[in-house]
Amino acid sequence: MARSNRVDRILRHVLSLSIAPAAVACGIDTDGFTAVTCGSERYLSDLHAAEELDFMQLVDIGEGPSDEPRVMTTFGTKCGSASNVAMCEAAIAAATSTKGFRLGQCVDSCPRHILITNKGDEVEVLDTKEAVLALIGPIDTAGEAVLAAELAEYHVACNNTEEGGVRAAGSGFEVLGTRYTEICDPLVRELYLLGINADGNAQEIDSEVIESSSACIGRRPAGLARRKACGSTRVGAYLASVAHLEAASVDAFEALAAELAHHGAPRTLVERAGIARRDEVRHARVMRKLASRHGGLFRAPSVEKQAPRSLEAIALDNAVEGCVRETFGALVGMWQARAAKDPAVRRAMRRIALDEARHASLAWAIDEWIRPRLDAAARERVEAARRNTLEIVAAEARAGNDPELVSTLGLPDGAAGERLARHFEVAVLALSA
């Protein structure tokens, strides 16, 4: 039987497995985490830079140009292999920046930092989070994982495994960190279980409130800024962004149908892409209506027309957008059709989820047709892209959704997202085998 025919059945199976309550304890289990040592030395003592360096120096450059820079810690021998030591030391002493990255959450005081690196006579200033992650990536030590969490502006407490710690998990690490999520009436501090991947991205796997009071503590942290919304309500803004994506899918299926025809794909695949295009026109219309009912402001997508892509480019796009994202989208749609408080959303999602499950089947059918037409290296690249997107989608699902979106639109919260992600990962691996 073709894999594509199994997609709908598998999605329903994943859904039923995910609905069953998980037998897990309440709160984040902090067992098995190693405590982080105190003191600034910890920032540099466990780093494997991508290239061998003579010396690193972490500097706190304060909040503004009038602040005196402060060396927090160093590692290695300053100008250890320089041909002109005096010039090298002068360059390190003069190194500064107007930018700088944060370490941990900025609440009352918001110092910025730079990392000065030295190899031979060369002195470099790294003054962004991205530059530091590029230097230490891939993340393969516990110290790097903790630094990545701090660069993502979580506070990792030292010598206290209830509020800070690190452990290896799968191909990456998990870090415990805290953050203030409300800083005034109430004051709320949360503990986060973070997944740190090889690139140093921190994904929130789980969170729990560990402190709540009616106090205030000054300045709002930068991380509290609300996501830019197009609408007068959060639900409306979310629905408007979904309507935008549905409208963009119309163009995607139009291009896909043309490309499949161009590469001589079976007529049924071309026709199914054409039907999917029509579905997406309807989805965009329905979501646009729902968005406007909730105060959302629809913005039409602007998509640039492209010449037909290569078979490998189509296969990559299909693996990422179809086999993973659209397939998971179908699953979330099924979930919403049961869980949304708004009956209009439940009705809309029942129909949309059915269509999306067919689109997911089409993606797997295209995958089945295209795979034998690629060489082994291209097939491996497609598979790697699929695995990578699966990890991203699973992490996003585990992070859960805003409580208002969970309630009104029935989107999965973190716990439901965790179950959906876990069973979905198994299902996708089975389908791609």
Ligand SMILES: [Fe+2]
């Ligand atoms: Fe759609």
Ligand SMILES: [Fe+2]
């Ligand atoms: Fe779709």
